[in-house]
Amino acid sequence: MRLHRHIAGLALGVVAVSAYAQLAIEITGAGANRLPVAIADFPGERIVSQALTSVVRGDLERSGLFKLVDTGGQALPENASVAYGDWKARGADALAVGSVAMTSEGRYETRFRLHDIQKQAVLGSQGYAHTSGQLRATAHRISDFIYEKLTGEPGIFSTRIAYVVKSTGRFELQIADADGGNAQTALASREPIISPTWSPDGSKLAYVSFEAKKPVVYVHDLSTGRRHVAANFKGSNSAPAWSPDGRKLAVVLTKDGSSQLYLVNSDGSGVTRIASSSGIDTEPQFSPDGQSIYFTSDRGGSPQIYRIGATGGDVQRITFDGSYNVTARPSPDGRSLAYVSRSGGRFQLTLMDLATKQTQILTDSAKDESPSFAPNGRMIIFATEVGGRGVLAAVSTDGRVKQKLSIQAGDVREPSWGPYVK
Amino acid sequence: MRHSIALLAALLLAACGSQPPSPEQNPAGVESRSPSEVRAEPVAPQAIDPFGVAALKDPKSILSKRSVYFDYDSFVVKDEFKNLIEAHAKFLVNNPKFKMLIQGNADERGSREYNLALGQKRADAVKKALQLLGAREDQIESVSLGEEKPVCGDQTEDCWAKNRRGDMLYSGEF
Secondary structure: OHHHHHHHHEEEEEEEOOHHHOOEEEEEEOOOOOEEEEEOEOOOOOOOOOOHHHHHHHHHHHOOOEEEOOOOOOEOOOOOOOOHHHHHHOOOOEEEEEEEEEEEOOEEEEEEEEEEOOOOEEEEEEEEEEEHHHHHHHHHHHHHHHHHHHHOOOOOOOOEEEEEEEEOOEEEEEEEEOOOOOOEEEEEEOOOEEEEEEOOOOOEEEEEEOOOOOOEEEEEEOOOOOEEEEEOOOOOEEEEEEOOOOOEEEEEEOOOOOOEEEEEEOOOOOOEEOOOOOOOEEEEEEOOOOOEEEEEEOOOOOOEEEEEEOOOOOEEEOOOOOOOEEEEEEOOOOOEEEEEEEEOOEEEEEEEEOOOOOEEEOOOOOEOEEEEEOOOOOEEEEEEEEOOEEEEEEEEOOOOOEEEEEOOOOEEEEEEEOOOOO | OHHHHHHHHHHHHHHHHHOOOOOOOOOOOOOOOOOOOOOOOOOOHHHOOOOOHHHHHOOOOHHHOOEEEOOOOOOOOOHHHHHHHHHHHHHHHHOOOOOEEEEEEOOOOOOHHHHHHHHHHHHHHHHHHHHHOOOOHHHEEEEEEEOOOOOOOOOOHHHHHHHOEEEEEEOOOO
């Protein structure tokens, strides 16, 4: 009886999100020097309603690092001989050509080639076998290849994001491609869901759910839809953060008094305490090398960011400016720290260079929360508010490239950017 | 009256047996805490023991009031809630089998997780006040809902004040 009631209130497993509830992405700022790139149409690419190259062009344009050069609607297969002079005259520095061909019923092969127009040379070729349902995924892989060849950094178009959508009386933990497409619901509940965070291998999400009328930490396997309780002690259980090896979670428990930092194995066993204070310690986050943990504490009288060894030890204060600095997120290279800083009643995403301690406010919004780095460290996704509605926004670490992701049907919050897809 | 209290007590024991505030891990899955397990029958006001079970639902009893409100960035139980805390402490002392869940809340400004910790401090302050007046530690679980369950949704000081709150729930109500 109890079990049935529980299942009725919760939907587990992965369910596709209807079109009207999909995230819409909008570019609100671009980089200073954008690389001119031409993406020719690929012969045979219209195997579903969305053409493969339109996904590639969208990816590159939204990154803010590329300017798309008009191709005049030309369709050029990967083996086409390229008139370098013509493309130079059009202003392109690089050109992608390719084709999509059916190999057997429902199976396709996409081949493409990237040309350097200046050097009149081939930068690389790739081939992918896929189904029609994998067209977007194939396009994102091509975008990643182009991005890496032209910028020298890995692309993030194949990565996924997790976030929470709140509509009337309903909370959904959703997962989508980094461009907001292909959204799916991993968990639906009548009670709030907060603080989702990806396991380092991208197979699981840890999050906090209030379905038991109190905060409890769960670990949810995305391929099976199964989940288990990782922390449900007396009091509140919250703020899960994965260790870089994926074996442990730093969590905040109140079982021994106020909100304090603990480590648990990801299966929920073996709880140990990391730090001790008389006030609030929360929002733990491992450094990428796993050696230390950043966290928020009010031990100095106002919430500030501190750092401690991953198994305890000396505590070092990191932020000093202002009376409210919270939600620390170290960059993937460990060199900088994103966090939310309050100044003049505005909560803004801020980036600190950890070596020089120089800070830069990255946004002009007022209600920024929950920053999360893309795995290549170039973009940060965060929650904010536009017109009284919760939206997601992404900003490059130089503050120039800006995107907004919103849905018509409700508030979006609590973003977490997933790892590279292998 | 007697019948309804007997029924309530039976339900209560059943509820307590299946859902203690668990100090240990509960890897078996999610606890289902249904709000509909205990429904006290309405009774005539003159029949009510001022610190008896039925008083919890009687709008004329102070025990039907369950919320303690806090100032901004504060975790001090204000003097105006002294009588309320005393009444609930006395109830817990007189009804040792009853358990209480205190849900702390915060207004929406700032980090969700930090607000969860602020709500916990408020719930803990209510718990401590009840314990000082004789309630047992194992009768009370203090938890936080942070900014996630606002009773008021406008972005005004009036509204935020309503959301900076600790709510006391008895067995069967959570």
